[in-house]
Amino acid sequence: MHFIPLTSETDFESWRKAARALALNDVTPADVTWTVAGNEPELFEPSTPAPLLETPRRTFNVSAKFVELAQTAILHRNSTRFAILYRLLWRLRSNHDLLDVAIDPDVSQVAAMAKAVRRDEHKMHAFVRFREVGCERESHFIAWFEPEHHIVELAAPFFARRFADMAWSILTPDICAHWNGHAVSFTPGVNKSHAPSQDRLEETWRRYYASIFNPARLKVKAMQAEMPKKYWRNLPEASLIKPLIAGAGRATGDMIANAATEPHKSQKRPPMPRKHLAPGDDVDALREEAKGCRACHLWKDATQTVFGEGPQHASVMLVGEQPGDKEDLAGKPFVGPAGQMLDRALREAGVNREKVYVTNAVKHFKFVPRGKIRLHQKPNTLEIKACRQWYERERASVKPELVVAMGATAAQSVFGKITPINKSRGRLIELEDGTKALVTVHPSYLLRLPDEAAKAREYERFVDDLKIVAAQIKKAARAA
Ligand code: URA
Numbered sequence: 001m002h003f004i005p006l007t008s009e010t011d012f013e014s015w016r017k018a019a020r021a022l023a024l025n026d027v028t029p030a031d032v033t034w035t036v037a038g039n040e041p042e043l044f045e046p047s048t049p050a051p052l053l054e055t056p057r058r059t060f061n062v063s064a065k066f067v068e069l070a071q072t073a074i075l076h077r078n079s080t081r082f083a084i085l086y087r088l089l090w091r092l093r094s095n096h097d098l099l100d101v102a103i104d105p106d107v108s109q110v111a112a113m114a115k116a117v118r119r120d121e122h123k124m125h126a127f128v129r130f131r132e133v134g135c136e137r138e139s140h141f142i143a144w145f146e147p148e149h150h151i152v153e154l155a156a157p158f159f160a161r162r163f164a165d166m167a168w169s170i171l172t173p174d175i176c177a178h179w180n181g182h183a184v185s186f187t188p189g190v191n192k193s194h195a196p197s198q199d200r201l202e203e204t205w206r207r208y209y210a211s212i213f214n215p216a217r218l219k220v221k222a223m224q225a226e227m228p229k230k231y232w233r234n235l236p237e238a239s240l241i242k243p244l245i246a247g248a249g250r251a252t253g254d255m256i257a258n259a260a261t262e263p264h265k266s267q268k269r270p271p272m273p274r275k276h277l278a279p280g281d282d283v284d285a286l287r288e289e290a291k292g293c294r295a296c297h298l299w300k301d302a303t304q305t306v307f308g309e310g311p312q313h314a315s316v317m318l319v320g321e322q323p324g325d326k327e328d329l330a331g332k333p334f335v336g337p338a339g340q341m342l343d344r345a346l347r348e349a350g351v352n353r354e355k356v357y358v359t360n361a362v363k364h365f366k367f368v369p370r371g372k373i374r375l376h377q378k379p380n381t382l383e384i385k386a387c388r389q390w391y392e393r394e395r396a397s398v399k400p401e402l403v404v405a406m407g408a409t410a411a412q413s414v415f416g417k418i419t420p421i422n423k424s425r426g427r428l429i430e431l432e433d434g435t436k437a438l439v440t441v442h443p444s445y446l447l448r449l450p451d452e453a454a455k456a457r458e459y460e461r462f463v464d465d466l467k468i469v470a471a472q473i474k475k476a477a478r479a480a
Pocket of ligand 1: 320321322323324327332333334335336338339360442444
């Protein structure tokens with residue numbers, strides 16, 4: 001009997017070397033016992049040293065396909081995997097095409113093990129949730145994960161690429177992976193008590209999850225196939241799943257009841273003639289030009305520039321903060337949860353969104369990645385200033401009679417200085433060139449309010465502010 005100890009559960013190199021030597025020395029699979037250092041069952045401890053294998057003079061080649069398959073399958077938790085792989089290798093010596101026989105029991109077992117490993121790796125990529133400990137420059141992100149197979153070393157490079165600029169650790173019962181911004185290292189496994197159970201972003205995370213949940217698209221079986229229940233215990237958003245599913249029917253009914261109404265045919269304005277605009281001055285040309293904007297660093301991580309949109313000669317321009325996750329992907333302003341809130345309030349105030357020009361103070365999405373989610377970050381003064389040229393050029397091009405600044409970032413851009421919302425809110429303020437400006441809250445402020453009564457009150461105030469917009473549009477229509 002040949003007793004082959006491997007240094008770890010994932011020690012493919014030692015397995016490969018030993019398997020090669022064994023096969024070249026014609027050692028049959030039945031005469032080999034594979035173990036992992038530290039795990040040797042007493043029963044198999046060799047009482048006499050294993051016969052030394054001669055350095056083989058002959059050689060044989062296995063296909064790259066086998067090496068790749070074995071490298072993956074060896075990460076499976078099945079304790080007999082080393083033996084199964086050796087048996088397959090042994091048989092491949094005389095049957096080179098064996099891997100093509102999918103119904104062969106060894107081939108199908110190894111293929112199934114490799115598939116399970118790849119699936120587990122994919123689940124780890126999807127379901128690791130980091131929590132922050134420490135803050136600012138000292139912050140470190142720690143996640144707890146319980147892999148089904150030995151995939152931590154396989155999956156770690158993905159996290160190093162994805163979260164290159166944050167120091168993180170992924171703790172698991174088998175092995176822990178750590179990234180310090182330069183290299184991945186590994187330490188022995190720990191238990192769950194070493195991982196934080198929540199952090200300051202927990203609530204934001206849950207709110208985000210609730211806001212992207214679409215009750216009309218709910219498919220419980222498909223969702224559970226993608227996100228099996230065993231992962232739920234380590235997902236901060238999992239506590240929301242049951243209530244969201246339970247309330248999905250009612251929420252869908254509400255969505256149908258509040259669906260956007262088609263504008264009445266006669267309200268649809270024919271395209272505005274482009275008069276007195278120098279080539280390059282209309283918003284379409286500006287939008288094209290802004291696609292290549294590099295005025296600050298935000299373009300690097302964003303998907304695209306999200307420029308304003310609306311009629312070239314809209315009498316009202318709405319200014320938000322910056323595109324969010326959904327806007328960044330769609331390339332259009334206010335199409336995500338804040339956009340839905342804005343649409344609802346505009347409808348209630350009697351404003352047809354198609355008649356207003358909607359834009360943002362900052363045209364690229366600023367975020368920090370958290371797992372699969374990109375968490376919105378408020379733009380700073382440098383970023384607002386760098387982007388202000390686009391707002392100014394949009395305003396010069398559209399020439400609105402009223403500019404509405406929604407939130408503090410928009411107000412800073414519209415007035416060219418930090419402008420507290422509460423002091424200026426709800427009244428018309430004249431800008432230097434005579435254009436009127438109105439300051440109100442940002443719709444996402446309403447989404448964030450935790451208290452239902454405050455939410456309803458603030459929403460009413462927001463609608464009241466937008467009624468000033470409705471009046472302005474009517475006035476402009478009468479004058480036209
Ligand atoms: N928030 C904004 O300020 N703008 C958008 O386009 C979306 C969310």
